[in-house]
Amino acid sequence: MVSRLSFAGALARVFMWAFLLALVVVVVYPLLWMVLNGFKTNAELFGDPFALPVDWSFANYAKAWNRGVSGYLTTSVLVTVTSTVATVFVSAWAAYGLTRVDIPLNKVFTGLILGGLMLAPTVALVPLVKMFQSMGLYNSFWALLILYTAFRIPFTTFLIRAYMIDLPREVDEAAEMDGAGRWTAFWRIILPMCKPIITSVVLLQILFTWNEYLFAMVFTSGSGVQTLPVGLTSLMSKHGTEFPVVFAGMVIAAVPVVLLFLFGQRYIVKGLADGIGK
Amino acid sequence: MRAIIRLTWVVPALVLVGVFVYLPLVQNFGFSTLEWDIYSGSREYVGLDNYRKLLGDPVFWSSFGNNLLYAAISVAVQVFGALVLAALIESVRSERWRRGLRVVYFIPSAISLTVAGLLFYFLYEPNLGVLNHALEAAGLGHLAQAWLGQEDTAMLAVIAMSQWQGFGYSTLLFAVAIQRIPSEIYGAAAIDGTGPVRRFFSVTLPLVREMTGLMTMVTISGAFQVFNEVMVMTGGGPDNSTQVLGTWLYRSGFVRNDFGYAAAIATVLFVITLAVALAQLWVTSRRRVEW
Numbered sequence: 001m002v003s004r005l006s007f008a009g010a011l012a013r014v015f016m017w018a019f020l021l022a023l024v025v026v027v028v029y030p031l032l033w034m035v036l037n038g039f040k041t042n043a044e045l046f047g048d049p050f051a052l053p054v055d056w057s058f059a060n061y062a063k064a065w066n067r068g069v070s071g072y073l074t075t076s077v078l079v080t081v082t083s084t085v086a087t088v089f090v091s092a093w094a095a096y097g098l099t100r101v102d103i104p105l106n107k108v109f110t111g112l113i114l115g116g117l118m119l120a121p122t123v124a125l126v127p128l129v130k131m132f133q134s135m136g137l138y139n140s141f142w143a144l145l146i147l148y149t150a151f152r153i154p155f156t157t158f159l160i161r162a163y164m165i166d167l168p169r170e171v172d173e174a175a176e177m178d179g180a181g182r183w184t185a186f187w188r189i190i191l192p193m194c195k196p197i198i199t200s201v202v203l204l205q206i207l208f209t210w211n212e213y214l215f216a217m218v219f220t221s222g223s224g225v226q227t228l229p230v231g232l233t234s235l236m237s238k239h240g241t242e243f244p245v246v247f248a249g250m251v252i253a254a255v256p257v258v259l260l261f262l263f264g265q266r267y268i269v270k271g272l273a274d275g276i277g278k
Numbered sequence: 279m280r281a282i283i284r285l286t287w288v289v290p291a292l293v294l295v296g297v298f299v300y301l302p303l304v305q306n307f308g309f310s311t312l313e314w315d316i317y318s319g320s321r322e323y324v325g326l327d328n329y330r331k332l333l334g335d336p337v338f339w340s341s342f343g344n345n346l347l348y349a350a351i352s353v354a355v356q357v358f359g360a361l362v363l364a365a366l367i368e369s370v371r372s373e374r375w376r377r378g379l380r381v382v383y384f385i386p387s388a389i390s391l392t393v394a395g396l397l398f399y400f401l402y403e404p405n406l407g408v409l410n411h412a413l414e415a416a417g418l419g420h421l422a423q424a425w426l427g428q429e430d431t432a433m434l435a436v437i438a439m440s441q442w443q444g445f446g447y448s449t450l451l452f453a454v455a456i457q458r459i460p461s462e463i464y465g466a467a468a469i470d471g472t473g474p475v476r477r478f479f480s481v482t483l484p485l486v487r488e489m490t491g492l493m494t495m496v497t498i499s500g501a502f503q504v505f506n507e508v509m510v511m512t513g514g515g516p517d518n519s520t521q522v523l524g525t526w527l528y529r530s531g532f533v534r535n536d537f538g539y540a541a542a543i544a545t546v547l548f549v550i551t552l553a554v555a556l557a558q559l560w561v562t563s564r565r566r567v568e569w
Contacts, residue, residue, distance in 0.1 A: 012474075016366055016369075019366070020366060020367070020370075020379060023363075023383065024379070024382055024383075026442070027382055027383055027385065027386060027442070027446070028382065028385075030397055030398070030401060030442075031385065031386075031389075031397075033397075033401070033408060034393075034397050037400075045406050046405060046406050049406050049407065049408045049411055050408060050411065090290045090291050090294065091291060093287050093288070093290060093291065094287065094288045094290070094291035094292075096287055097284065097285075097286075097287025097288040098287075098288060101284050101287055102281075102284065103281065103284045103285055103287065103288065104281050104285070109288050109292060112292065112295065112296070112300075113288070113291050113292065113295055116295045116299045116300070117555070118551070118552055118555035118556070118559075119299055119300075119303060119548075119551070119552075120499070120502075120503050120547060120548070120551040121503075122503055122505065122523075122524050122527065122544065122547055123302075123303060123306060123544045123545075123547050123548040123551070124298075124299065124302035124303055124306065124544075125302075125527065125528070125531070125540075125544065126302075126306060126309055126527075126531050126537055126540050126541045126544060127301070127302035127303075127305035127306050127309060127541075128298065128302045129531075129532075130305075130309075130537075131298075131301075131302065131305075146294075146298060147298060149294060150294040150295060150297070150298035150299055151298070151299060153291050153294055153295050154295060154299075157291060182284075207388065210390065211389070211390030211391065211392070213390065213391060213392055213505070213506040213509070213510075214505050214506065214524075217509065218528070218532065228390075228392075229390050229391075229392035229393075229506075230392075232392055232393065232396060233392065233396075233509075233510060236396065243400065243406065246396065247400075250393045250396055250397065253389075253390065253392070253393050254389040254390070254393050257388045257389060257390070258385055258388050258389060260388070261381075261384065261385070261388040262381070265381060265384075269450060269454060272447075272450070272451060273451055273454045273455075276451060276489075276492050276493070276496065
């Protein structure tokens with residue numbers, strides 16, 4: 001009886017491992033295929049899609065780079081850095097005000113800021129286009145910076161606020177005893193104490209901004225202001241027959257965020273888990 | 279006076295969210311009652327005409343149906359499938375393997391939907407894509423087809439890509455939820471001689487119920503906001519068969535210049551996503567009462 005049970009158990013484990021490893025292949029193979037195709041020539045690509053590249057030259061990467069990817073990458077980096085700084089500071093100020101400063105109508109303001117979490121960006125699309133056109137910011141870097149900041153403040157404030165609530169009151173009292181004003185207390189004491197959650201929200205904001213497509217596609221058209229996700233589709237439609245160049249562009253867009261995830265996974269996972277159910 | 283000075287802490291956030299998140303939402307209701315050509319600039323109040331047009335528009339309904347299909351498949355795969363997968367991963371004894379599997383499965387979620395969408399566009403491509411070649415190699419050549427080029431396979435092909443891209447994200451969150459289950463509970467179940475399958479149904483499932491509820495809401499809400507993957511892979515074609523509410527809104531407003539109609543579609547999206555968000559809020563607040 002016991003041996004039959006353990007045999008069934010062993011068999012179940014074999015099936016489980018077969019399934020888990022098959023899934024690894026399903027995830028990894030397409031990514032590997034993408035990387036390999038970035039090194040192929042068009043003839044190789046159409047000849048045998050399973051084959052390895054004949055010679056590993058970076059010619060496609062150079063072509064992709066010169067055909068616009070350098071510009072898309074620059075825009076992506078600029079928008080990502082500025083919107084991350086803006087989102088995190090504005091959200092941290094708000095979280096500090098909502099949790100540690102006695103402000104009137106606190107509950108109302110908390111509800112208003114966090115309530116933004118419930119609204120889908122798609123819903124605001126038509127009026128936003130109109131608004132940015134009348135402000136003269138349509139098809140500009142500013143449109144993306146403003147939108148990526150405004151639409152991420154609710155989520156970011158939510159996470160930082162939840163963290164600040166748990167910081168002990170004595171911290172503020174100690175700061176007051178030292179004669180520190182609120183501004184100093186925020187910068188010197190509270191913000192440094194929030195470092196773990198700040199790291200999480202910074203990484204999540206980078207992932208979001210780097211990959212965002214809806215706003216980037218609707219609000220930018222010129223090549224000077226397009227980010228990578230939109231730029232890649234332009235690359236595809238402009239040089240559609242030279243697919244290896246497109247693959248090289250895709251790899252350039254994917255590598256930074258994959259590395260970011262691999263190195264920052266502890267903080268990313270923490271932020272995602274708290275963000276969904278705290 | 280001092281109270282007003284203290285308000286400066288929250289004013290930047292309030293202004294940004296108010297002007298760019300809430301105000302457009304309110305404006306959208308007004309826009310949806312207009313017949314509005316963006317280029318000629320002509321606007322005319324037409325009451326609920328855009329909503330009437332919506333009810334009679336077959337593409338609106340097929341888009342809505344596609345969102346529903348998207349939601350159903352995503353809930354099956356990315357909520358229930360991911361939950362089972364997370365339980366399997368957490369049953370692995372080696373911590374290194376557990377971590378490795380979680381990380382590998384998550385990688386597609388880190389790359390953008392644009393990259394994933396383009397990648398699958400190529401995988402499905404009949405000439406250079408590996409999918410058809412793999413089917414032929416496996417002796418299933420009769421199944422090889424232009425996956426994104428036919429009305430009856432295109433939507434499912436897009437949805438399949440989306441599952442590939444997103445399952446690791448929910449698996450990761452379920453794994454975190456399972457890790458938070460006190461190990462004594464599993465220990466007690468083991469002493470009772472409960473097998474792994476029983477343990478999943480009688481211990482894991484009830485204890486991650488809240489995460490399951492939240493993931494279901496998030497997944498449904500996401501399925502109704504689908505845009506990127508469809509735009510990149512099919513653009514809504516062939517013959518509007520992969521159109522979803524988001525892309526139909528875009529096409530109506532920005533390609534066919536019917537802004538009022540696009541705003542009406544946005545209102546429908548608003549109602550659906552708000553309802554789901556309120557359900558999510560309800561799930562979270564109920565927990566607070568329980569604990």
